[in-house]
Structure formats: C-alpha cells, structure tokens
Amino acid sequence: MVDTRLTGRTFLAAATLAGAALVPAMANAEPAAEQAGSTLHLTVSGQNRDELPRNVVLSCHPAGGTHPNAGSACQTLEAVNGDLNQLTAGQAICNLNYQPVTYSARGTWQGRPVTFEKTYSNQCVADASTGKVFAF
Known part of the structure; x- marks a missing residue:
C-alpha cells in the first residue's frame, strides 16, 4: 500500500515538473496561424x-473570405505589406461630382493590427486609389 502511494506521488510530482517546464517554452512559441493571419473586415459607406x-x-x-475578388485584393495588399495608407491612386478618368464615400478596414495583417478609414470625393476616385481591395 505504501509503495502504491509513493509511486503515485512520484508520478504526480514528475508530471507537475514536466508541465511547469513546458510553460516557458510555450510562451516563446511561434503564434498560431490564426494569430499571425491576415483578415480584414472591409466596409464601404456613402453619405446617402x-x-x-x-x-x-x-x-x-x-x-478567401466573403470578398468576391479576394485574390486580387490580397495581391494589392501584399504590394504595400498590408498598409492601406500606402495605396496610391491608379490611372482613371473620374468625374468631379462630389458624392463622398468612406472606405474602412479593421483587422490584422500578418499578425499586426490594421485600422484604416478614408473618405474619398466619389466612388471612382476611391476605386482608383485602392485597386481591388474595396471592389465588392
């Protein structure tokens, strides 16, 4: 009986020490794919x-996601390392009608937080400036 209790206690102590040794190792482990992923919630809203x-x-x-042009949008974002503020106006002939539209993005790019919001004078200017990112 004494042997059984001693063996059980020895096993419990060994398991506790092994678990305690893993805690620092896990704290320094690489982030999981979801944590280091790139997922953005995109919104297009007008003044109307x-x-x-x-x-x-x-x-x-x-x-992927619910974006209809996900592949092209991701390529556009990869070119600026996920920094939507670095997107530049492409070539487009836009009218001068003032119908403001706001594009916003919230989420992460390769594990880094992303927050973006910009109001453009109209949809044409906005689309020319952001490529396929907000083309939905």
Whole structure:
C-alpha cells in the first residue's frame, strides 16, 4: 500500500515538473496561424442615409473570405505589406461630382493590427486609389 502511494506521488510530482517546464517554452512559441493571419473586415459607406453600408471579410494567406475578388485584393495588399495608407491612386478618368464615400478596414495583417478609414470625393476616385481591395 505504501509503495502504491509513493509511486503515485512520484508520478504526480514528475508530471507537475514536466508541465511547469513546458510553460516557458510555450510562451516563446511561434503564434498560431490564426494569430499571425491576415483578415480584414472591409466596409464601404456613402453619405446617402438611405444607402446601407456594404461589408465583406477578406482573408489572405490563403486568399478567401466573403470578398468576391479576394485574390486580387490580397495581391494589392501584399504590394504595400498590408498598409492601406500606402495605396496610391491608379490611372482613371473620374468625374468631379462630389458624392463622398468612406472606405474602412479593421483587422490584422500578418499578425499586426490594421485600422484604416478614408473618405474619398466619389466612388471612382476611391476605386482608383485602392485597386481591388474595396471592389465588392
């Protein structure tokens, strides 16, 4: 009986020490794929109160989510390392009508937080400036 209790206690102590040794190792481990992923919640909203905002989820690495042009949008973002503020105006001939539209993004790019919001003078200017990222 004494042998059984001693063996059980020895096993319990060994298991506790092994678990305690793993805690620092796990704390320094690489983040899981979800933590280091690239997922953005994108919104397009106009100034017209009757118009509802449009929303999609864009996932990259691999490309997916509810975004209809996920592959192209991810390529555009990869070119600027996920920094939407670095997107530059492409070539487009846009009219001068003032119909403001706001593009916003919230989420992560390769584990880094992303927050973006910018109001453009109209949809054409906005699309020319952001490529396929907000093309939904």
